[in-house]
Amino acid sequence: MIKVEDLVCGYHPGKPVVGPLSFEIGKGDIACLIGPNGIGKTTLFKTILGLLKPLGGVIFVNGKNYRDYSAKEFARTVAYVPQGHIPPFPYTVRDVVVMGCNPNMQELSSPGKEDYAVADEMLELMNIRHLANRDYTEISGGVRQMVMISRALAQQTRLLVMDEPTTHLDYGNETLVLGQVRKLAGLGYTIVMITHAPSHAFLYANRALAIGRDGLFVNGDPSAVLTEESLLNLYGVGIQLFDVRLKNDQRQARICMPMSI
Amino acid sequence: MSLKKTTIWQPLILIALPILVLAFSLSVGRYPVSIDALASALWAQISGGKMTTAQLALVRVRLPRTLLAMIVGAALSLSGAVYQGLFKNPVVSPDLLGATSGASLGAALSILLGARAAGIQFFSFLGGILAVLLVALLDRLVSRRASSVVNLILCGMLVSSLFNALVSFTKFVADTETKLPAITFWLMGTLSGTTLKDLGVFWLFLPACTILLLVRWKVNILFLGDDEARMLGVNITLYRWLIIACATLLTSLSVSVSGNIGWIGLVVPHFARMVVGSNYGKVLPASALIGSAFMLLVDTAARMLHTVEIPLSIITAVIGAPFFFFLLLRSKKGFVS
Numbered sequence: 001m002i003k004v005e006d007l008v009c010g011y012h013p014g015k016p017v018v019g020p021l022s023f024e025i026g027k028g029d030i031a032c033l034i035g036p037n038g039i040g041k042t043t044l045f046k047t048i049l050g051l052l053k054p055l056g057g058v059i060f061v062n063g064k065n066y067r068d069y070s071a072k073e074f075a076r077t078v079a080y081v082p083q084g085h086i087p088p089f090p091y092t093v094r095d096v097v098v099m100g101c102n103p104n105m106q107e108l109s110s111p112g113k114e115d116y117a118v119a120d121e122m123l124e125l126m127n128i129r130h131l132a133n134r135d136y137t138e139i140s141g142g143v144r145q146m147v148m149i150s151r152a153l154a155q156q157t158r159l160l161v162m163d164e165p166t167t168h169l170d171y172g173n174e175t176l177v178l179g180q181v182r183k184l185a186g187l188g189y190t191i192v193m194i195t196h197a198p199s200h201a202f203l204y205a206n207r208a209l210a211i212g213r214d215g216l217f218v219n220g221d222p223s224a225v226l227t228e229e230s231l232l233n234l235y236g237v238g239i240q241l242f243d244v245r246l247k248n249d250q251r252q253a254r255i256c257m258p259m260s261i
Numbered sequence: 262m263s264l265k266k267t268t269i270w271q272p273l274i275l276i277a278l279p280i281l282v283l284a285f286s287l288s289v290g291r292y293p294v295s296i297d298a299l300a301s302a303l304w305a306q307i308s309g310g311k312m313t314t315a316q317l318a319l320v321r322v323r324l325p326r327t328l329l330a331m332i333v334g335a336a337l338s339l340s341g342a343v344y345q346g347l348f349k350n351p352v353v354s355p356d357l358l359g360a361t362s363g364a365s366l367g368a369a370l371s372i373l374l375g376a377r378a379a380g381i382q383f384f385s386f387l388g389g390i391l392a393v394l395l396v397a398l399l400d401r402l403v404s405r406r407a408s409s410v411v412n413l414i415l416c417g418m419l420v421s422s423l424f425n426a427l428v429s430f431t432k433f434v435a436d437t438e439t440k441l442p443a444i445t446f447w448l449m450g451t452l453s454g455t456t457l458k459d460l461g462v463f464w465l466f467l468p469a470c471t472i473l474l475l476v477r478w479k480v481n482i483l484f485l486g487d488d489e490a491r492m493l494g495v496n497i498t499l500y501r502w503l504i505i506a507c508a509t510l511l512t513s514l515s516v517s518v519s520g521n522i523g524w525i526g527l528v529v530p531h532f533a534r535m536v537v538g539s540n541y542g543k544v545l546p547a548s549a550l551i552g553s554a555f556m557l558l559v560d561t562a563a564r565m566l567h568t569v570e571i572p573l574s575i576i577t578a579v580i581g582a583p584f585f586f587f588l589l590l591r592s593k594k595g596f597v598s
Contacts, residue, residue, distance in 0.1 A: 046488075049488075051488050051491060051492075071491065071494050071495070071496055072494040073494075075492060075493055075494030076494070079492070080488075080492035082488075082489055087485070089351070089484075089534065089539035090538075091539045092540070095540045099482050099485070100493065102479075102482055102493045102495060103494035108479075110477065111478065155493070155494075
């Protein structure tokens with residue numbers, strides 16, 4: 001799905017922020033990008049999204065060098081889910097989602113019946129079809145995030161790149177959004193997301209990419225990548241991990257807890 | 262808002278609005294004309310039949326200026342609406358990138374140098390275009406890596422304020438008996454003296470309006486910001502400059518034929534949004550229709566209210582400012598979020 005080789009990212013040539021990194025993310029993966037503030041997660045993200053030119057290395061998306069994609073073709077391959085924001089004018093939820101159809105539309109054209117049908121289908125998939133005619137400015141943060149995901153789905157890509165999908169969300173909405181993310185992975189979507197909570201990687205992801213200081217980069221199974229030792233390294237605070245059994249089906253889950261509690 | 266739900270009637274009402282205002286505006290004035298007389302005069306013009314003096318006055322004097330008012334109103338409202346989207350700012354108007362101050366300077370200079378009406382129009386139009394080209398050039402120098410909207414706005418402010426200073430300088434050196442009043446009145450905006458020949462500018466307005474209406478839905482996406490628009494597969498550089506080019510053309514043309522008319526480009530798009538919602542697919546056509554009707558009403562008032570014509574910019578401000586305050590009162594979360 002996405003393959004990165006010796007990627008070096010940064011804003012100015014000669015001043016790399018992060019890298020060189022090499023990793024591969026496969027179909028149906030949920031990959032969490034984890035690391036302390038200011039380490040270059042967003043820089044890496046922007047580079048993967050093509051908003052920032054890499055200072056070195058190559059990125060392949062579906063086996064094709066991402067520089068060979070046109071803007072539209074790229075938007076049909078990779079969809080970006082930004083943090084839910086509020087525009088100054090109130091668009092309806094449906095109008096926001098149908099914007100995702102743009103890469104599949106002609107230049108100079110407006111969305112037609114089929115495009116709105118795609119938008120409705122994606123709203124249905126996110127269980128928010130009933131909110132289609134509400135104003136995007138007036139819905140809750142959790143729903144806004146669902147709308148952003150629906151818009152990304154309307155691009156008809158199989159790869160979703162999410163920038164901290166659960167920031168500003170209450171605990172219930174966080175769980176709902178991440179539940180939807182897992183459902184999408186089950187449907188064959190590949191998801192890469194930045195997260196600040198190691199538990200998200202344990203509970204929802206099957207891959208973790210950890211970026212730390214001094215060029216530290218590990219990637220692999222979350223429980224292998226995120227150990228008590230590596231978390232201390234990443235965040236500079238002691239963290240203990242526990243394996244617990246879930247009440248309803250006896251599955252095992254890993255949770256983390258700060259040492260200083 | 263209940264108006265949003267009346268989907269079948271809404272476009273019909275919006276289209277009927279400027280037509281009704283046109284009929285009204287043509288029939289009122291120093292020589293009132295009945296609807297029948299109006300129809301027969303128009304028919305005489307089309308069929309080339311003989312016309313009475315009153316009919317001639319109607320077709321040669323009143324008709325051109327009403328039509329030009331509608332064109333200017335639609336053009337300024339369209340430009341304002343797309344700029345509010347492009348620059349993600351609800352308090353933006355078409356003069357943002359200096360088109361208005363450039364056009365004013367062109368007009369003021371050509372009046373100072375003694376140009377006639379056609380010359381004033383031409384240099385005013387040229388001034389507007391040159392001002393925005395200067396903004397584009399400065400923006401390129403400032404943001405070499407990637408053009409950002411903020412830099413563009415700052416360059417626009419810079420050029421506007423410089424050109425406004427030059428307009429003041431032109432007034433300062435102008436002859437106080439003849440040239441200064443001419444410049445001052447021209448800048449305040451008027452459509453009096455419009456002839457059928459002046460309507461030729463329609464063929465410049467038409468393509469620019471058409472392009473803006475064609476890209477109307479994409480403005481929604483540009484409105485999300487550069488990064489998101491790019492991720493949705495929009496060629497932002499292409500669309501941004503296409504929109505700026507069209508809006509500049511429309512604004513410069515408007516100023517060159519009617520002088521400096523404020524408020525329309527700022528207020529009409531908001532009024533359109535109140536009626537049709539925020540989607541630019543609807544906001545742009547609605548702005549054009551409402552803008553043409555509104556401008557025509559303003560011009561009708563300008564020639565009716567007083568024995569001497571009142572400058573247009575005074576009337577638009579007197580109506581625009583309270584309306585803007587009404588919008589501020591009405592908005593729930595503060596106007597600019």
